[in-house]
Amino acid sequence: MPFDFQQLDLPGLVLIQARAFQDERGAFMEIYRESEFAAAGIAERFVQSNVSRSQRSVLRGLHYQASPWGQGKLVQVLEGAIFDVVADIELDSPRFGKWTGCEMSEANGRLLYVPPRYAHGFCVLSDMAIVLYHVTAEYHPESERGVPWNDPALAVDWPVKEPIVSAKDRAWPALDSLRRAPRT
Numbered sequence: 001m002p003f004d005f006q007q008l009d010l011p012g013l014v015l016i017q018a019r020a021f022q023d024e025r026g027a028f029m030e031i032y033r034e035s036e037f038a039a040a041g042i043a044e045r046f047v048q049s050n051v052s053r054s055q056r057s058v059l060r061g062l063h064y065q066a067s068p069w070g071q072g073k074l075v076q077v078l079e080g081a082i083f084d085v086v087a088d089i090e091l092d093s094p095r096f097g098k099w100t101g102c103e104m105s106e107a108n109g110r111l112l113y114v115p116p117r118y119a120h121g122f123c124v125l126s127d128m129a130i131v132l133y134h135v136t137a138e139y140h141p142e143s144e145r146g147v148p149w150n151d152p153a154l155a156v157d158w159p160v161k162e163p164i165v166s167a168k169d170r171a172w173p174a175l176d177s178l179r180r181a182p183r184t
Contacts, residue, residue, distance in 0.1 A: 072134045
């Protein structure tokens with residue numbers, strides 16, 4: 001089996017350790033095998049792939065798409081290192097507002113499966129990072145949503161104190177606003 005699957009503290013959030021095979025030519029690593037993922041409880045169909053390239057201290061997120069266009073994500077770092085964060089934003093969840101984070105890098109070979117019901121983001125720890133993620137639903141601009149990376153209700157302990165954040169990511173409504181106005 002080329003993968004080890006570890007359930008994290010948010011339901012459905014799975015850290016996947018892929019095994020690299022190295023020799024004098026370089027390395028080879030499987031990043032997805034449908035049968036193995038299904039056996040581990042990840043029976044998703046990935047329909048779109050995205051690549052993000054960012055410099056040190058860039059913070060992207062925390063993003064999600066509103067139902068019924070929610071995107072599950074399979075995230076992998078192809079180059080560099082990131083601190084990846086997933087937050088529970090499901091209104092009826094007993095873990096609403098809780099988050100978990102982990103370091104991911106090309107060196108550690110980790111992948112992360114993020115179910116559609118969570119907000120996701122990351123900050124870059126290396127000089128440059130290239131992140132690949134496969135998603136379970138196509139991008140639907142009208143359903144794009146987010147919560148602020150620095151929302152006090154989440155209190156994410158980001159390892160970058162002065163991140164580079166887009167204007168859009170600075171403008172997302174507070175997490176508490178989800179309780180007052182359910183997502184559409």
